[in-house]
Amino acid sequence: MILSLVILYVVSLVYLSITERFRNFASIVMLQGWLLFAVAMLRLHAIAPLELLFIALETLLFKAILVPAILFRIIRKTKINRVRTSGTSQFHALLLSLAALGVSISVTYYVADPTVDPVFFGVALYSLLSGLILIVLRSRLFSHLVGFLVIENGVFLFSTAIGVEMPFLINMAILLDILMSVLMLSIFFTKIDGKIHADDADSLTNVKD
Amino acid sequence: MMILVYLLLSSLIAVAALAARGRRTIHLAGTLFYLVQAAFGAWLFAGGGCDGSAGALFACDAAGTLFYVLLVLVSFWVFHHSETYLSECDLRQTRTYFALVMLLTTAIAGAYFASNLAVTWIMLEATTLCSAGIIYHRRTAQTLEAAWKYVFVCSTGIAMAYLGILLLAAATKCESLSYDAVAAVAAQGSPLYLKTAFLLILCGYSCKMELFPLYTVGVDANFAAPAPAAALISTGLVNAGFLAILRVYRLLAGTEVFGWAKSVLLIVGVLSLAIGALFLRRTNNYKRFLSYSTVENMGIAAIGLGIGGAGVWAAVFHVVCHTFIKSSLFLQMGVVRQVYNGYRINRLGDYIRINRVGAVGLLAGMVVVMAFPPSPLFISELMILRETIAAGKWWLVGCMLLLLCIVIYSFCLRMIRLCYQPNQDELHPTKADKALSWSALSLLLAAMVLGLWQPEALRTLIDQIAAL
Numbered sequence: 001m002i003l004s005l006v007i008l009y010v011v012s013l014v015y016l017s018i019t020e021r022f023r024n025f026a027s028i029v030m031l032q033g034w035l036l037f038a039v040a041m042l043r044l045h046a047i048a049p050l051e052l053l054f055i056a057l058e059t060l061l062f063k064a065i066l067v068p069a070i071l072f073r074i075i076r077k078t079k080i081n082r083v084r085t086s087g088t089s090q091f092h093a094l095l096l097s098l099a100a101l102g103v104s105i106s107v108t109y110y111v112a113d114p115t116v117d118p119v120f121f122g123v124a125l126y127s128l129l130s131g132l133i134l135i136v137l138r139s140r141l142f143s144h145l146v147g148f149l150v151i152e153n154g155v156f157l158f159s160t161a162i163g164v165e166m167p168f169l170i171n172m173a174i175l176l177d178i179l180m181s182v183l184m185l186s187i188f189f190t191k192i193d194g195k196i197h198a199d200d201a202d203s204l205t206n207v208k209d
Numbered sequence: 210m211m212i213l214v215y216l217l218l219s220s221l222i223a224v225a226a227l228a229a230r231g232r233r234t235i236h237l238a239g240t241l242f243y244l245v246q247a248a249f250g251a252w253l254f255a256g257g258g259c260d261g262s263a264g265a266l267f268a269c270d271a272a273g274t275l276f277y278v279l280l281v282l283v284s285f286w287v288f289h290h291s292e293t294y295l296s297e298c299d300l301r302q303t304r305t306y307f308a309l310v311m312l313l314t315t316a317i318a319g320a321y322f323a324s325n326l327a328v329t330w331i332m333l334e335a336t337t338l339c340s341a342g343i344i345y346h347r348r349t350a351q352t353l354e355a356a357w358k359y360v361f362v363c364s365t366g367i368a369m370a371y372l373g374i375l376l377l378a379a380a381t382k383c384e385s386l387s388y389d390a391v392a393a394v395a396a397q398g399s400p401l402y403l404k405t406a407f408l409l410i411l412c413g414y415s416c417k418m419e420l421f422p423l424y425t426v427g428v429d430a431n432f433a434a435p436a437p438a439a440a441l442i443s444t445g446l447v448n449a450g451f452l453a454i455l456r457v458y459r460l461l462a463g464t465e466v467f468g469w470a471k472s473v474l475l476i477v478g479v480l481s482l483a484i485g486a487l488f489l490r491r492t493n494n495y496k497r498f499l500s501y502s503t504v505e506n507m508g509i510a511a512i513g514l515g516i517g518g519a520g521v522w523a524a525v526f527h528v529v530c531h532t533f534i535k536s537s538l539f540l541q542m543g544v545v546r547q548v549y550n551g552y553r554i555n556r557l558g559d560y561i562r563i564n565r566v567g568a569v570g571l572l573a574g575m576v577v578v579m580a581f582p583p584s585p586l587f588i589s590e591l592m593i594l595r596e597t598i599a600a601g602k603w604w605l606v607g608c609m610l611l612l613l614c615i616v617i618y619s620f621c622l623r624m625i626r627l628c629y630q631p632n633q634d635e636l637h638p639t640k641a642d643k644a645l646s647w648s649a650l651s652l653l654l655a656a657m658v659l660g661l662w663q664p665e666a667l668r669t670l671i672d673q674i675a676a677l
Contacts, residue, residue, distance in 0.1 A: 110401070131365075141357075207351055207355045
């Protein structure tokens with residue numbers, strides 16, 4: 001069951017690389033939130049009920065509902081619907097994403113060690129690379145925001161595979177994850193659009209040498 | 210337990226400052242905050258927490274104690290200078306700024322005393338939140354851009370570091386993430402996982418230590434934040450990044466990947482030194498100029514760690530002394546802004562006639578940061594060079610000397626220009642606050658004293674920190 005959820009998570013990352021519509025970005029972030037909720041419930045069901053409740057609420061309310069809702073609101077407010085057409089083509093983005101998947105599988109296979117769950121390690125690495133690719137390839141800030149959320153999701157997925165000091169670590173990481181994401185989203189939502197009127201990273205070049 | 214009480218109390222005072230209805234109340238909150246810091250410092254020196262036992266989350270050790278004392282000193286000066294610097298800001302902005310400075314000081318102290326990899330990470334993430342608010346203090350498009358970049362890059366970097374920490378935990382199969390527990394079993398971990406974990410952690414924390422590759426956000430942060438706050442960010446916060454990396458470095462000391470980790474630090478150190486040296490020539494803003502100097506100095510510290518042996522001692526000493534010097538220079542820059550209302554290198558000049566004390570402070574700072582005697586950096590850089598020569602790494606010696614020459618040339622050119630070049634016609638300098646220049650100078654004098662004489666207590670503390 002967990003494996004199929006993780007595979008679906010990987011598919012969502014591949015789809016993320018080819019889609020150009022921001023509505024799809026937000027939908028994928030929502031889907032990943034639901035997947036993480038399911039994975040966390042299945043893997044961590046043995047922990048103390050209160051802690052499990054906290055993780056469940058965080059993944060469900062925050063990752064699956066609140067953050068996607070804010071993303072949809074940003075799309076409505078800024079009226080930006082898709083990544084810039086002058087950017088990297090879908091085909092090249094897909095190639096790069098598949099190359100990242102290949103690298104992740106190779107690294108996981110190469111460093112295979114019984115102490116670390118190879119599936120979770122590989123997917124976390126792919127998630128990290130996917131987020132970075134999205135940040136580098138796409139010029140609009142919204143894509144960067146989604147890239148950051150994808151990286152955070154990958155780290156969260158990997159943290160569910162680690163048994164040490166659970167669930168304290170996850171709880172604290174989640175708490176800060178919430179704070180940082182909300183801070184970034186609020187800066188984007190309330191400040192950047194009003195103050196800079198910038199929707200792409202090319203406009204943010206005033207602070208430089 | 211005592212550290213938790215301290216963190217809670219400090220945070221409460223900082224939050225209370227947010228509700229202040231007047232400048233006197235903010236000043237009162239600040240006084241109370243630094244009284245708590247002084248009381249905690251006294252407790253540390255009375256040996257209250259330094260019994261060698263590590264708590265689950267926080268512990269008092271030599272590194273934490275030494276860097277905490279430096280942090281409180283710098284933070285106190287920053288608070289004092291900020292009161293004048295922000296005298297024309299409205300109350301809402303002022304109280305937010307001071308509350309954030311206090312919260313940042315608390316979060317940095319938490320990072321110093323963390324005895325657990327995850328707690329260090331959490332505290333460093335907390336510093337991002339506080340710093341972002343300080344960077345955005347002026348509420349302009351430029352500061353918003355800098356704050357956005359800072360939050361975005363730091364969060365991404367810190368997320369990568371967290372992945373590294375999780376990997377380290379998984380690789381060592383450790384029951385706990387406390388430094389002691391992980392160090393005890395690190396040697397049994399898979400070398401490849403340890404290497405990957407180290408790379409991720411180093412890359413992530415480089416945004417805090419202002420090292421290659423994520424040094425850019427630190428430079429932007431110092432540029433956008435008010436000058437006194439930049440003094441805190443480029444010393445206290447940078448030290449937190451240094452300490453976090455040093456603790457992971459010590460974890461790996463007993464493993465077979467230690468040599469590899471040292472090589473990575475050497476490469477990162479040389480690249481940081483090169484970037485710092487080259488951008489010192491390129492930038493046209495005095496605050497960015499000082500920030501690149503921080504990148505360069507952290508590069509030297511990373512090289513010290515990479516060389517190992519006495520280089521580790523020298524690296525710690527270098528960072529300690531850099532704290533005094535760089536905070537002094539940033540605080541002097543705050544006075545420069547008071548005079549010229551800007552930091553543009555190609556327009557400012559004649560500072561020696563406008564504010565003699567400040568100009569002497571900057572020129573003396575220039576000599577000290579260039580590591581000319583009686584600078585303490587002379588000792589640390591000489592030790593690192595000696596270790597490098599002893600290790601037979603002549604390419605590194607050549608690189609370092611060449612880049613240090615560029616640094617010296619850039620510093621001389623820029624600082625002498627500020628003090629002696631004719632001022633631009635359009636500028637109408639205002640009166641400088643000489644008392645602030647004097648107080649900033651006192652930090653530099655403290656550094657120069659360390660260059661001539663290192664107290665036994667300091668040497669002992671650094672010995673303990675550098676012991677692998």
